[in-house]
Every structure is written in C-alpha cells, then in structure tokens.
Amino acid sequence: MIPVKKHLSTDVLVVGGGIAGLSAAISARASGVGVLIAEKANTLRSGSGATGNDHFLCYIPEKHGPDVSVIVKELHQSMMGASQDVPLSRRFLEKSFDIVKLWHSWGINMRIDDDWTFMGHAFPGRPRIFLKYEGDDQKPILTREAKKAGADILNHHMIVDLFRTRDGIAGALALDVSGEAPSFAVIRAKCVILATGSGNRLYTSRNTPGTLFNTGLCPGCTASAQAQAWRIGATLVNMEQPVRHAGPRYFTRVGKATWIGIYRYPDGRLLGPFVTKATKELGDITSDVWNSSFSDVMHNGTGPAYIDCSDVPAEDLAFMRRAMASEGLTGLVNYMDEQGIDPARHAMEFGQFEPQLMGHGVQIDINGETDVPGLFAAGDAIGNCRADLGGAAVYGWICGEEAAKRAAACELVPEEEAEKDAWLAERMAHYSSFHERASRHGWQEVNRCLQQIMSDYANVGPHHVRSENLLNAGLKYLADMRALAGTQMAAPDAHTLMRAIETLDLMDCGEIIMHAARERRETRGMHIRSDFTFTNPLLNDKFLTIRRERGKPVTAWRDKLTA
Amino acid sequence: MPPVIDETKCIHCGKCADICPLSVFFFRREERAVPEVRYPDECWHCNACGLDCPQGAVSLQIPLNYMLLRIEASQLKQTKE
Known part of the structure; x- marks a missing residue:
C-alpha cells in the first residue's frame, strides 16, 4: 500500500492552482480563513493560463454603459452562451470589473494603450465583451499575491479524490508526486473549492492522432473536478455538450x-x-x-x-x-x-480541434457551491456559467468569499473520523493496486483506448453522429476497458500514477458524457443524434443534469435559470 | 525530444523541472546535474521552461508531425484575380 505520509488540515482547500484556484485562494484569505492550495504541477506555470492569456471577458460600466443586461445578453448570444444560468452570468459580470482593477493593481497590464480596450471575438456593430490585456506573467503574479495574502501552496500534489460526511464535504486525498516514490496526504477541510480546469485528452487528437499532448488547452487538465465531484454524488450539468476550439x-x-x-x-x-x-x-x-x-x-x-x-x-x-x-x-x-x-x-x-470538456461540468449555485454542502467549484470545470479566463478569475473570487463565510461557521471533521473513512481507504487501495502491479501496460494504452471509444461512439458534429445504438456500444466497450485497466494498467512511479489517475478520471467523464448524451433525445449544437434528428423546442431553456446515486447514473431535466 | 537543454549553459538550478506544467523533467537537487527530459511525449510545448530558465538554456524542439500547414498568401490573391 502506498503510505500516507502527511495529515493536513485547513479551513479552505483549493484544488488546482490555476486562474480560478489562485483567485479563490486570495479572496478566501482576504476573508481571514486559512487556505491551502494543492496543485499537481506548480502554480507559477500550471494549467491553461500557464504562459498567458490576452482576453478577459468582463463588464466595465464606463465602457459598456450602466445596464449590465446588455452585456449579459451579448454573452448569452456568444459561442459560449448556451450553457449559462442567467443569474450566475449576471453575478459574474457585475463583479468582473473589480477583479480587472485588482489584477491591474497587481501589475498585470489590463489597460493596453492606457485604456480599457475591448477586442477579439467582436461582432461588427455590437458591444464587445473581451478586454484585451497582457497576461504573460499572470501566473507568477497571482502566485505572488496568493503567498502575500498568506495562502499555503502545496505544489506537486495532485488531489485524487474528495471525501464527505452525510452533512457535506470533509476534505480530500492528495497524491504527492514531488519525487519518484508516491505517497498520500489526507487533507481535512471545512470547505473545498474545485478549480481543476478543462477536460482534455478525451478524444483522439484531430491534428495529430498519434499524440496525446498536442491539445489546444493544457493537456494536464483532465476534468478531475467533474470526476471527483461525480464520485461523491455531486450533480453535473450540460456534460453531453462538447466544445471544439x-x-x-x-x-x-x-x-x-x-x-x-x-x-x-x-x-x-x-x-x-x-x-x-x-x-x-x-x-x-x-x-x-x-x-x-x-x-x-x-x-x-x-x-x-x-x-x-x-x-x-x-x-x-x-x-x-x-x-x-x-x-x-x-x-x-x-x-x-x-x-x-x-x-x-x-x-x-x-x-x-477535437472535442473537450469546458464550461460543461460541475453544477454550482449563485455562490459557487455545489449540492454537496461546502464543496464549491469555479473556472472551466463548472457546467452552468462559462466565461473562460474571466469567468475563472471572477467566479474563483466569489467561491473564495463564500467558502470563507461557510468555513468560519463550521467545524473540521475529527481526525479519527478521516482515518477510518471507508471511502478513503477504498480509494487508496484502488490507486495503490496500479502501483504495486507488475505489468507493462502503461496508462497511455488506456488513455488511447478511451480516445478511440469516445471518437467512435460518442463523437460530435459536424459530420459525426451519436445514437442510442452507438452510445450503448460505447458504454459497453468503456466498461470492458475499465475492467482491463483495473487488472492490468500499471504505474511504477509517482509520475505515471498521476497520469494513470488522470486517465481514470477521464474514463469517468467519458461514461458520464455517454449517459447524458443518451438521455438527450434530440439534436442540438454539436450533439447530433441520427435517431433524433430534430431540435426539440420543448427542451429550449432546459438543462440536463446527471449525478451518481448508489453507483448508478441518475439524469434529470431542469429549467435553465433565466430570471 | 521537445525541451532541449544546452548543457554548457545549464546551472543545475532545477527551475525548469519545478515549473513545468506537465512535469516532463526529472531532477534531483542533490545530484547537481542537468535535468533529464524523462517524459518528452508529455510536453505541451508551452515554453514555460524556455521563458523561466535563468540562463536561457532551454529551447523547444517541435516534432516534425506538428508542421504548420501554410501557403504563400500571394497564391490566394493570384487565384482571386
């Protein structure tokens, strides 16, 4: 068994030190609670914002006018508009200028040509929603600010699972990947904020089918938030809808x-x-x-x-x-x-490019909280408010504030309880089995097989269809692959075990996508059903949710929040 | 072999290994050696190592199958005219 070498506790645990995670950490610290960021690489250069970004979706009253609903409408009519709950996009936009000003005060140049300048994805004659900025050094600067605020950063530690009580979140299990030999750390937390980014490496690369890491966004982002939230029963939303850059x-x-x-x-x-x-x-x-x-x-x-x-x-x-x-x-x-x-x-x-998971995932409420009390999510991993980098920065901040409020009013789960948590023990044994196995089958074979299955049986438009038959076959083959991986995939060191666990997370997401795609019995956007070729107007303004209950997927339709 | 380290410039500080988003390098501080590019297939070619190396010792070698497809733009105009 891989040893547990650390027992840690914190008020707010942030999972992933990208844009959303660092923002959440800074704001939670500003509210006076303890914060620990667990990042599997290094917050200085991790995630899809690692080396920069140049456009920040936001609402600046002095440029856009006093009515935020004009920009809410523009966001909803954009490429990323379909999967948004209106009150969430409104709250994001209303808060966005504060965050833009903070970033500028920290030394990230948000005012090119000494003004708030909007460019990119701009439609002639329409309001522009992307602020042009210079994000080259955003990660080192946000890391500096998180440290200055007093957040602890645990680099080279990958959160691999969450654990909960009946009342809500209790903490997470981390894999220490800083050396060759893996070890676990059990982290108790009053609140957890998931900020693990988008989901890549799910489908065969469109550009270079032989490679796993030639992806538009960071290939280290593997939809872990969706998979981990799913495993403890949190609700996901819009998972069947893909994004293609x-x-x-x-x-x-x-x-x-x-x-x-x-x-x-x-x-x-x-x-x-x-x-x-x-x-x-x-x-x-x-x-x-x-x-x-x-x-x-x-x-x-x-x-x-x-x-x-x-x-x-x-x-x-x-x-x-x-x-x-x-x-x-x-x-x-x-x-x-x-x-x-x-x-x-x-x-x-x-x-x-090939499809990915982005802005389709963990369902949050207006405060960024999931339906597991104390579990929050922000950034590319959420499923009902997509605004890319700007959304990550702003909803990360909101989650930090809200998680801090909750953390100030609740208790940590006692250490003895975490030690005898059956779910944690099961997960540690599961992950250890890959490390202890003598086999030459690496995670790459499993990841490639997942991509083959997703690309053959759950692919997206244009020019690819889904159907009940194809999705059922895909689910069968994925289960077969899971069984093979469960007995034959081996991970001889910490690094390969990290990749193997990422692949397991992606397999969970593949399964969720196929279950949700089966339930959406219509054609909408890039979700093209050969057996339901119409777009059903009765499903306009409806979102499809999915969660796991007693090991089975449970889907449900809900109204999109419009007020 | 995506990141390539110039061994004559490397000062064995391990910065590239520490900050790589995909952890493709292997480095042991006590060995005082040039980091090993242990997982070249997992490079995203984001150039974080190139940007952060204090000695400018790391460059990227882009795989041949990442070739950028292009034509002379003047060809578009000739056919247009």
Missing part, C-alpha cells in the same frame, strides 16, 4: 481570436461575409458565427480554410505578435520564426 494545424493551440486576418478558401474567396479587411479592432468572426466552418470546407472538398493576414497593416501585425506572447503562444511564435513562417507572407491553414 479552432486554430492552426498541425501544432494545436487555442488563441484563434488573437490572430488578425481574414479566412479564405484556397481560391481566395472569403469564407464568411462579415469582415473584408481585418484590423486589430475587428478581425474575422466567421468561425464564431459558423462554428463548423473549418470542418465543413474539408468535408465538402472546398477547403482547406486559410487565415490570410497579408492585408493587415504592419503595425497591427506587430501588435498581433505582441498579443500572441500575452496569449501564451511563445512556443508557437518561436517555432514560426525558426521555420521562416511570416503572417505577412504566409496564409496558415486553420482547422477545428
């Missing part, structure tokens, strides 16, 4: 809206009718409107689609280069330089 091929990287250019067919015709000359103020939004465009033109043979930056003014191209560094794309930019690729001269092919 787009960008360059074959080096997969998000940041589409940082590129300034026009999308064209190979014969030079414009892909969309919206913008004929791109500037930094207004780029081409064809693929925001026509989300499947890059795939459609490949499917019908009129593609590929190119982004043409050659007509963009030189000063705007210089601006784009700077913005790419802010967006965290220096790996891509350096590579383009090495290869002599110049956006002024070369048109780059763009494509859609």
Whole structure:
C-alpha cells in the first residue's frame, strides 16, 4: 500500500492552482480563513493560463454603459452562451470589473494603450465583451499575491479524490508526486473549492492522432473536478455538450481570436461575409458565427480554410505578435520564426480541434457551491456559467468569499473520523493496486483506448453522429476497458500514477458524457443524434443534469435559470 | 525530444523541472546535474521552461508531425484575380 505520509488540515482547500484556484485562494484569505492550495504541477506555470492569456471577458460600466443586461445578453448570444444560468452570468459580470482593477493593481497590464480596450471575438456593430490585456506573467503574479495574502501552496500534489460526511464535504486525498516514490496526504477541510480546469485528452487528437499532448488547452487538465465531484454524488450539468476550439494545424493551440486576418478558401474567396479587411479592432468572426466552418470546407472538398493576414497593416501585425506572447503562444511564435513562417507572407491553414470538456461540468449555485454542502467549484470545470479566463478569475473570487463565510461557521471533521473513512481507504487501495502491479501496460494504452471509444461512439458534429445504438456500444466497450485497466494498467512511479489517475478520471467523464448524451433525445449544437434528428423546442431553456446515486447514473431535466 | 537543454549553459538550478506544467523533467537537487527530459511525449510545448530558465538554456524542439500547414498568401490573391 502506498503510505500516507502527511495529515493536513485547513479551513479552505483549493484544488488546482490555476486562474480560478489562485483567485479563490486570495479572496478566501482576504476573508481571514486559512487556505491551502494543492496543485499537481506548480502554480507559477500550471494549467491553461500557464504562459498567458490576452482576453478577459468582463463588464466595465464606463465602457459598456450602466445596464449590465446588455452585456449579459451579448454573452448569452456568444459561442459560449448556451450553457449559462442567467443569474450566475449576471453575478459574474457585475463583479468582473473589480477583479480587472485588482489584477491591474497587481501589475498585470489590463489597460493596453492606457485604456480599457475591448477586442477579439467582436461582432461588427455590437458591444464587445473581451478586454484585451497582457497576461504573460499572470501566473507568477497571482502566485505572488496568493503567498502575500498568506495562502499555503502545496505544489506537486495532485488531489485524487474528495471525501464527505452525510452533512457535506470533509476534505480530500492528495497524491504527492514531488519525487519518484508516491505517497498520500489526507487533507481535512471545512470547505473545498474545485478549480481543476478543462477536460482534455478525451478524444483522439484531430491534428495529430498519434499524440496525446498536442491539445489546444493544457493537456494536464483532465476534468478531475467533474470526476471527483461525480464520485461523491455531486450533480453535473450540460456534460453531453462538447466544445471544439479552432486554430492552426498541425501544432494545436487555442488563441484563434488573437490572430488578425481574414479566412479564405484556397481560391481566395472569403469564407464568411462579415469582415473584408481585418484590423486589430475587428478581425474575422466567421468561425464564431459558423462554428463548423473549418470542418465543413474539408468535408465538402472546398477547403482547406486559410487565415490570410497579408492585408493587415504592419503595425497591427506587430501588435498581433505582441498579443500572441500575452496569449501564451511563445512556443508557437518561436517555432514560426525558426521555420521562416511570416503572417505577412504566409496564409496558415486553420482547422477545428477535437472535442473537450469546458464550461460543461460541475453544477454550482449563485455562490459557487455545489449540492454537496461546502464543496464549491469555479473556472472551466463548472457546467452552468462559462466565461473562460474571466469567468475563472471572477467566479474563483466569489467561491473564495463564500467558502470563507461557510468555513468560519463550521467545524473540521475529527481526525479519527478521516482515518477510518471507508471511502478513503477504498480509494487508496484502488490507486495503490496500479502501483504495486507488475505489468507493462502503461496508462497511455488506456488513455488511447478511451480516445478511440469516445471518437467512435460518442463523437460530435459536424459530420459525426451519436445514437442510442452507438452510445450503448460505447458504454459497453468503456466498461470492458475499465475492467482491463483495473487488472492490468500499471504505474511504477509517482509520475505515471498521476497520469494513470488522470486517465481514470477521464474514463469517468467519458461514461458520464455517454449517459447524458443518451438521455438527450434530440439534436442540438454539436450533439447530433441520427435517431433524433430534430431540435426539440420543448427542451429550449432546459438543462440536463446527471449525478451518481448508489453507483448508478441518475439524469434529470431542469429549467435553465433565466430570471 | 521537445525541451532541449544546452548543457554548457545549464546551472543545475532545477527551475525548469519545478515549473513545468506537465512535469516532463526529472531532477534531483542533490545530484547537481542537468535535468533529464524523462517524459518528452508529455510536453505541451508551452515554453514555460524556455521563458523561466535563468540562463536561457532551454529551447523547444517541435516534432516534425506538428508542421504548420501554410501557403504563400500571394497564391490566394493570384487565384482571386
């Protein structure tokens, strides 16, 4: 058995030290409670915001006017609008400017050209919702602020499971991955905030099918929050709905809206009718409107689609280069330089990437709390308020405040109780079995098999269908894979055990996605059912929830909150 | 082999290993050696190591199958005209 080497306790445990987690930690500390962040890498450079971001969704009254509902409406009409409970997006937007100002005061430049400047994903003649900023050093700066606020940071510790009492959350189990030999730490906490980011490595890479880590967002983000919350009975929402980002091929990287250019067919015709000359103020939004465009033109043979930056003014191209560094794309930019690729001269092919989990996951209430009392969630892992980086920063902050309030009024579960917790013992034995096994079957084989099953039986549009038959087959094969992994996957050291547990989390998410997709007996967005080809108007403004009860999935429809 | 460490510049501080979001390096402080790129297939090519190395000793080697697909933009205009 892998030994338990640490017993820790805290008021608020933050799971994952990305943008949402650091924000939550700082705000909870500001409310005067103890905070511990557990991060499987290092908060200085972890998660999808590791090396930067350049657009922060927010509402700034002096720019947008006094009525927040204008921006609420714009958010709901955007690509990420479908899975939002309105009161949550409203609370997020109302708080967002405070967080923007805080970030600026900490040294993250939120005022390019000395003003609040909105660019990217912008529709002609419509309010703009993305604040352009320079996020190159956001993670080191937020880490510094979290430390300054007095939060403890436990780097190289991956939270692998949560544990609870009948009354609510009680803490979490961490795997120490700082050395070669794994060990566990049991962390008791009054409140836990899940902030583990998006879910990648679920589907076969669209760009490079042979690789697991060529993903648009951080491949270390593996929907652990969804899987862990699910395992202790918390409700998830909108899990059947995928997100597909787009960008360059074959080096997969998000940041589409940082590129300034026009999308064209190979014969030079414009892909969309919206913008004929791109500037930094207004780029081409064809693929925001026509989300499947890059795939459609490949499917019908009129593609590929190119982004043409050659007509963009030189000063705007210089601006784009700077913005790419802010967006965290220096790996891509350096590579383009090495290869002599110049956006002024070369048109780059763009494509859609594989599906991922983002903004579809843990269901929270207006305070960021799940239906397990004391368990909160923020950022890309939540399922009913998606706003990407801005959402992570702002809802992280809200969760920190609310968790601190709750923590101040409740008690830790006693140490003896944690020690004899049957669920924790079961999970430790389960994870230890992979470490103790003599086998040559690594986690990569299991992760690839999961991707094969998801891509064959639970794939998404355009040009892929789901059906009762396919999903039933997929669930059967996933169960078979789980049985194989359970007896044959081996993890000889801490690092590979971390990857193996990530893969187990992804398998849970794959299963949840298939159960939810089976329940959504209609076609909506990229969820295309060959056996239910219509979009059912009776399901407009309805969300599909799913949770686990006595080992079985329980789905339910609820009204989307609109007031 | 994604991150490549220039052994003549490396001062064995372990920063790259400590901050890598995907933990692809293996480093033991007491050995005072160049970190080993133990899990090259797990590199995200985010360049955190390149940005944070105090000696500028780490660069990325992008796999050949990550080739960026492009054409001369002038070709689009020729066909358009």
